[in-house]
Amino acid sequence: MTTTASGNQMPPLRRRLIVLVTAVLLLTGLGTGVVLHAAARADRANKPRSGDPAVSTGTLTLDQKRRLTFVNAAAGPHRTAVASVPSADPGGGRTASNLKCVRFYAAAGTGICLQSTPGVLRQSNRALLLDANLRTLRSFPLAGTPSRARVSPSGRFVAWTVFVSGESYSSAFFSTRTSVLDTRTMKLTPSLETFSITLDGKPYHASDINFWGVTFASDDDTFYATLNTANKTYLVRGSLSRKSVTTLIQNVECPSLSPDGTRVAFKKRVLSRTDLWHEYVLDLGTLRETPLAERHSVDDQATWLDNDTVAYALPTNGKVGTTDLWSVPANGTGRPRLLIADASSPAPL
Amino acid sequence: MYLTDRSTPPRADSGQRRRRGLGSRAAPVVFVLGTVSLITDISSEMVTAVLPLYLVTTLGFSPLGFGALDGVYNGVSALVQLIGGHLADRVRNHKLIAGLGYGLSALCKPLLLFAGSIGTLGTVLALERTGKGLRTAPRDAMISLSTPPENQGRAFGVHRAMDTTGAMLGPLAAFFILRAATDGYDAVFGVSACVAALGVLVLVLFVPGKQRGAQAETPSAVAAETDTDRPLDARTVPAPRDEQQNAQPAEPSTATGKRPVDLREAFALLRLPRLRALAGCAALLGLTTVSDAFVYLLLQRRAGIGEQWFTLLPLGTAVVFLLLAMPVGALADRIGRRTVFLAGHAILLTAYTLLLWAPATPVLPPLVLALHGMFYAATDGVLPAALADIVPEQLRASGLAIVGTAQALARFCCSLAFGAAWTVWGDGPALAGAAVGLLACASVAGMVLRPTAGTRS
Numbered sequence: 004m005t006t007t008a009s010g011n012q013m014p015p016l017r018r019r020l021i022v023l024v025t026a027v028l029l030l031t032g033l034g035t036g037v038v039l040h041a042a043a044r045a046d047r048a049n050k051p052r053s054g055d056p057a058v059s060t061g062t063l064t065l066d067q068k069r070r071l072t073f074v075n076a077a078a079g080p081h082r083t084a085v086a087s088v089p090s091a092d093p094g095g096g097r098t099a100s101n102l103k104c105v106r107f108y109a110a111a112g113t114g115i116c117l118q119s120t121p122g123v124l125r126q127s128n129r130a131l132l133l134d135a136n137l138r139t140l141r142s143f144p145l146a147g148t149p150s151r152a153r154v155s156p157s158g159r160f161v162a163w164t165v166f167v168s169g170e171s172y173s174s175a176f177f178s179t180r181t182s183v184l185d186t187r188t189m190k191l192t193p194s195l196e197t198f199s200i201t202l203d204g205k206p207y208h209a210s211d212i213n214f215w216g217v218t219f220a221s222d223d224d225t226f227y228a229t230l231n232t233a234n235k236t237y238l239v240r241g242s243l244s245r246k247s248v249t250t251l252i253q254n255v256e257c258p259s260l261s262p263d264g265t266r267v268a269f270k271k272r273v274l275s276r277t278d279l280w281h282e283y284v285l286d287l288g289t290l291r292e293t294p295l296a297e298r299h300s301v302d303d304q305a306t307w308l309d310n311d312t313v314a315y316a317l318p319t320n321g322k323v324g325t326t327d328l329w330s331v332p333a334n335g336t337g338r339p340r341l342l343i344a345d346a347s348s349p350a351p352l
Numbered sequence: 353m354y355l356t357d358r359s360t361p362p363r364a365d366s367g368q369r370r371r372r373g374l375g376s377r378a379a380p381v382v383f384v385l386g387t388v389s390l391i392t393d394i395s396s397e398m399v400t401a402v403l404p405l406y407l408v409t410t411l412g413f414s415p416l417g418f419g420a421l422d423g424v425y426n427g428v429s430a431l432v433q434l435i436g437g438h439l440a441d442r443v444r445n446h447k448l449i450a451g452l453g454y455g456l457s458a459l460c461k462p463l464l465l466f467a468g469s470i471g472t473l474g475t476v477l478a479l480e481r482t483g484k485g486l487r488t489a490p491r492d493a494m495i496s497l498s499t500p501p502e503n504q505g506r507a508f509g510v511h512r513a514m515d516t517t518g519a520m521l522g523p524l525a526a527f528f529i530l531r532a533a534t535d536g537y538d539a540v541f542g543v544s545a546c547v548a549a550l551g552v553l554v555l556v557l558f559v560p561g562k563q564r565g566a567q568a569e570t571p572s573a574v575a576a577e578t579d580t581d582r583p584l585d586a587r588t589v590p591a592p593r594d595e596q597q598n599a600q601p602a603e604p605s606t607a608t609g610k611r612p613v614d615l616r617e618a619f620a621l622l623r624l625p626r627l628r629a630l631a632g633c634a635a636l637l638g639l640t641t642v643s644d645a646f647v648y649l650l651l652q653r654r655a656g657i658g659e660q661w662f663t664l665l666p667l668g669t670a671v672v673f674l675l676l677a678m679p680v681g682a683l684a685d686r687i688g689r690r691t692v693f694l695a696g697h698a699i700l701l702t703a704y705t706l707l708l709w710a711p712a713t714p715v716l717p718p719l720v721l722a723l724h725g726m727f728y729a730a731t732d733g734v735l736p737a738a739l740a741d742i743v744p745e746q747l748r749a750s751g752l753a754i755v756g757t758a759q760a761l762a763r764f765c766c767s768l769a770f771g772a773a774w775t776v777w778g779d780g781p782a783l784a785g786a787a788v789g790l791l792a793c794a795s796v797a798g799m800v801l802r803p804t805a806g807t808r809s
Contacts (some may be wrong), residue, residue, distance in 0.1 A: 019557045026553050030546040037543060038529055041536030048534070093677040095807030105409070119409070123528035124523050125663050128406055148408045166408050166663065209645075210774030210782070233775075324535060 051079035056344065061098035063087050065109045065135040070352045071308070074107050076325050077345040084115065085137065090308070090351060091206065093328075093343050102137050105149045106304070108346040109133075111158030113186060117149030117165075130163050132186060141189065151257065151304045155219030155226075159187055161244065162217035162226070181214040181228065183243065195228065198241060201249040202232075202312040206340055209233065214248075216257035216304045226256040227267055238285070240267065248334050252290060256280065257304035259313070261333070267335065268295075268305040268313045282315060284333050306349045307333070314329055314342055314349045378507045383492055384558045386514030391513055391551035392454060395461065396480070398524025398544040402530065405538045411468070430760035432485030437753025440490035441613045445690065446749060447561040448589065450494065453487025454555055456480075460547035464541045468719035489756060492736045493749035494559065504688055504740040506711045508733030509681020520667065550764040568620050614650050618750040626742045630690075633797035634735055638762030640790035642704075642783070644669070647724060650779060654710040655717045666723065672725020673732070680729040681737065689738035690801040696730025697794045699723050704787040735759070 011200040013019065014276045047239070052060070058081045063072070076181045081099035085107050085177040088097055119126055128145035130152075147167035161234030164253055167243035183192040188262035195214040213231040216301050220226065224244050238255035241248035258267045265287055270280035282301040284293045303326075305315040313333050328342040328349050342349070402485030440449040460480040467473035492508075499507040525547075526540050533539050619628055642650075648665040651657060657665070684692035703723035706716065736752050766786075773782035 013557075023553065023557055028551065030550050034546040037546075038533055038539045041529075041533035041539035045534040045536060119405075122528045123527060124667065125401065126525065126530075144658060146660065146662045148405055152410065166404060168506065169699065208775065208778050210649075210771050210779065215620040 024126045030212040039086040041193065044190055045275070048078050048082060051077075054139075055079065056097055058086060058097045058099050060101075062138060063098055063100040065112050065133070065137070065352060067115050072107065072109055072350045072352060073280060073328060073343055074104055074344040075346060076347040084121040085114075087118075087352070088343065092152045100135070100137050102131075104348070106152045106163075107350065108154050109154055109350045113158035113161065115152045115154055115163060117145065117152050117163055119149055122177050128165065130182075132161060132184065140186075143182075143184070143191065150179065151181075151216050152218060152306070153217050155223055156221040157223050159223050160185060160219055160226075162219070162228075164217070177299065179215040179231075181217055183217065183226075185243075189319075192246075195241075195248070197246070200230070200232075200239075201247065202237070202251060202313070206295070207232070214239075214298055216259075218258050218267070220260055220261040227260055229256045229258065235237070238267070252285075255285065258285075260306050261303045261310055263310050266333065270301050270303070270305075273300070280311070282331070284313070284335070294314040295331050295333070295335055296337055297329065297331050297339045298319070298340075303347075304350065308349075308351050316347045316349075319345065378503065378510045381559060382495050382507045382510055383514075384554065385495055386511045388551050388555045388559070389491070389511060389515040389548055390518035390521075391456065391554060392797060393518030393543045394522045394525060395548035395551060395766070396457065396484075397519045398526040398529075398540055398547070399461065399464065401464050401523035401526045401572060402537060402540050407473075410535065410537055411473075411510065415671065420567075426481070426710060427761065427764055429481040429485035429762070430757045431758070432482050433488050434753045434757045436486035437489030437493070437749040437751075438615065438618050439486075440493060441618065442749055444613075444746070446490035446494045446562060448557075448560050449557070449749075450490040451552065451555055453483045453485070453490070454548075454552045454660060455472070457483030458545065458552050461545035461548050463542055465538050489749045489753035492756075496736060496740050496748050497745060497753065499740075501740050502685055504737035505681035505684035505692070505734055507548045507681070508543040508737045509678035509684075509729070510617075512681075512729075512733040513674045514678040516670050516677065520670055520674070533703050537786045553671040565767040569645065582632060605655040613746055613750070618747060621751055623748055625746060627739070627751055627754070629800050630735075630742065631758045632739060633800055634755050635758040635762040637790070637797055638759040639769075640793050641763050641766055641787055642786050643695075643763060646722075646770055646774075647703075647707075647720075651720055652708055653718055653779060655720070658712065659719055662718075665717075668718065668721030669728065671723045672722050673728040676726060676729035677733055679724075681733050684734045684737060685724045687752050691733050693734045694794060694798050694801060695740060696727045696734065697790065697797070699730060701790050701794065703727065704790065708783055708787060762769075 027039055048159060053346060055077045058077060058079055060081070065072075065086065067087070069090045071090045071335045072085060072087040072165040075081050075084050075097060077097070083099075083105070084099045086097040086099040088095055092227045102116055103118065106117040106118045108115050112135035114135075116131040117128070118131065119128045121127070121273070126148065128147060128149055130149075131139045132141040132143070132146055134140055145163070145165045147165035149163070150166055151164040152162070161184045162181060164179055165286055167178050168181050172248055180193075181195045183195065184190075195217075196212050200212070207300045209232045211232055215229050217226050217228045224242055226241045226243060228241060228248070230239045230248065230250060235261075236254055236256050237250040238252050238258055239248040239250050253266075254271050255269045256272065258269045260267055267285045267287060268308060269283055269285060271283050271292070273279040273281050279300045280302055281306060282295045282297050285291070286293075297315075297317075299316050299317050302319065303315040303317075305313045306332060308314050311333050313329050314328055314330040317329050319325040319327050324347060326347045327344045329339045330342045330348045331337065333337040397661055436449055436453060443449065457480050460476050460483065463476045463479075467476045495507050495511055496504060525543070527538055531539050531541060562579070609804045622631075644666065648662070651665060652662055679693060700723070705719050706723070707721055710716065735755060739748075739755060740752055770786060773785055776786075
């Protein structure tokens with residue numbers, strides 16, 4: 004190489020090696036600096052800051068009443084831990100558990116915690132089924148990044164959605180996978196994609212089927228979810244016993260069923276091909292949609308605090324990767340209200 | 353075919369070849385380009401490994417809309433490859449165009465940090481793919497031109513093995529950083545940029561520039577000897593030059609390498625019957641090559657692999673690919689590149705058949721992944737290696753780009769068709785259709801690419 008074609012054009016090998024070694028040293032230094040900087044920032048995030056809400060370690064059980072659980076995002080040692088506040092005073096002192104989750108939900112003494120930790124070759128993700136004392140009953144490996152989690156009102160059924168990406172090797176590829184667990188029999192349905200689909204009244208098969216955002220009715224059979232296929236999203240009503248879903252209307256994502264079972268809060272894409280959504284409430288009897296008073300784009304599966312109020316996460320102003328919880332009346336009136344700062348995954352007990 | 357190959361003793365007995373056989377079998381520049389690819393792949397796979405996670409957890413994007421764009425990017429990348437190949441031949445400086453491609457991709461890494469919306473992120477990723485498309489053909493042309501014709505398969509095998517090694521080290525590095533610094537995606541992108549810069553530097557420092565021009569003016573001993581030893585129809589330069597002149601009799605100076613090539617000459621490549629045959633067969637077989645994503649999805653569904661293994665399936669393919677790329681490339685040099693290329697597709701057909709049959713055995717997933725990796729080892733580097741005998745030196749990058757683009761676009765069409773077939777008939781019938789299609793295409797390709805007497809590959 005150095006003798007034939009390049010001999011007359013390239014600087015001598017020694018000089019090139021010196022340049023290479025110098026560059027390696029410089030780039031190594033720069034890379035190390037960048038990593039150390041990020042590590043220091045991660046450490047800072049684990050130290051409490053003045054002005055942040057008070058978080059104390061305490062016992063948190065899922066059979067407590069009139070409390071609101073959430074994943075705490077305030078800086079300090081309890082960052083990403085499941086915490087709770089009194090429902091009547093959500094801005095008050097937070098009681099944090101030792102359980103750390105990306106996404107959390109709980110109902111009737113059953114909890115579900117989706118965790119995500121860096122492994123050797125990929126992110127290691129798992130779902131933990133929890134009893135009322137937040138002890139792990141079962142652990143399930145997940146195929147991708149945690150996204151949504153729900154527990155049925157009775158506490159019997161649990162559902163979660165993850166984003167799956169066929170990483171590296173030649174093609175990027177994204178899909179969602181939604182699993183449903185019967186905690187009584189411990190039978191897991193790994194993917195809702197195996198359910199039979201009726202789309203606009205006709206049986207439907209496709210390779211590009213994605214489900215996400217399950218919400219359960221109180222009969223422990225009916226559920227609602229988002230179905231995406233051929234670049235369209237549908238609200239589906241499903242039956243766990245019949246292993247089937249039927250589409251109801253289009254452009255509905257992340258449904259959340261009201262406690263009385265009559266309405267569904269959901270996010271509706273404002274413009275196709277953009278990540279902008281507006282939160283709506285759909286009356287299941289009349290299929291009438293009511294836009295809620297929140298003007299910001301909501302990318303969350305909302306939670307009903309009671310039959311008149313829904314709560315959801317919004318990105319914190321000026322902070323990347325942090326959200327606040329907000330609430331808004333479910334009938335389209337009123338104004339959004341800050342519920343809990345630096346928090347996500349609301350679940351009323 | 354093996355017998356035919358052995359019956360061409362004059363070249364095999366050349367002293368030059370024997371001397372090469374004892375020392376390193378691939379030219380140093382192949383190792384340098386392999387190193388550049390290894391480093392660059394570490395850099396880009398670091399980003400690829402954490403990008404979905406970054407999108408979902410930090411930027412809060414829902415990645416479904418993002419996936420739809422991916423196919424478009426791949427199409428763009430394939431077309432840019434054509435431009436890169438032609439430009440490299442036109443300015444007669446493969447290193448320059450490859451360097452621009454590597455440089456563009458490297459510049460995109462730090463830009464990722466500032467991409468806060470799906471629009472800007474999409475633009476940065478599109479630029480990154482453009483860089484990848486730009487560099488592929490000139491890089492492969494440099495490998496091709498720096499290696500004697502009888503060692504092409506091995507050289508491309510070495511390069512592909514090093515490339516895949518980098519692709520496997522990338523995620524390892526990325527998750528090491530994420531463990532050291534929670535949510536340190538900016539650190540991953542920053543380190544990725546440093547690594548990419550190192551790759552460009554190695555290219556600039558250690559890859560000889562203006563390679564083909566220099567060779568054309570002072571042909572090396574290897575090229576000269578090979579030319580006189582090889583049967584007429586398999587000669588590297590003279591044979592295509594004849595065809596070239598037949599096509600364009602008004603331009604006798606075409607093949608001297610002194611004058612820049614223009615677009616017409618690049619198109620005239622398509623008049624070379626052997627290039628047309630190879631490009632046509634690559635496209636035909638590409639039309640029935642189900643994309644990796646679908647293969648893993650099928651494997652997951654039909655073999656019932658646990659959720660936690662799903663993201664590790666591409667790793668199985670990559671390990672087999674990197675282990676076999678070099679030996680299979682060397683085998684292709686001995687028994688014929690077209691033979692191995694076709695055998696690779698027969699292996700893929702076996703994998704499809706196994707997936708269709710789906711016997712309830714725990715060895716099914718590793719077996720299918722091994723076959724999938726063998727398919728890549730027998731085709732990915734062997735196809736460009738097969739071009740060395742066909743395309744004249746001054747148009748090598750254009751020729752590689754034509755075949756590469758034909759294959760990539762055909763595979764893209766296959767993805768669309770396979771997705772549609774899955775939608776209408778379900779996964780089993782869609783796979784059966786792909787298998788029947790592959791059998792038909794491979795049979796046609798087998799007829800077209802059948803080695804003629806006296807021709808080695």
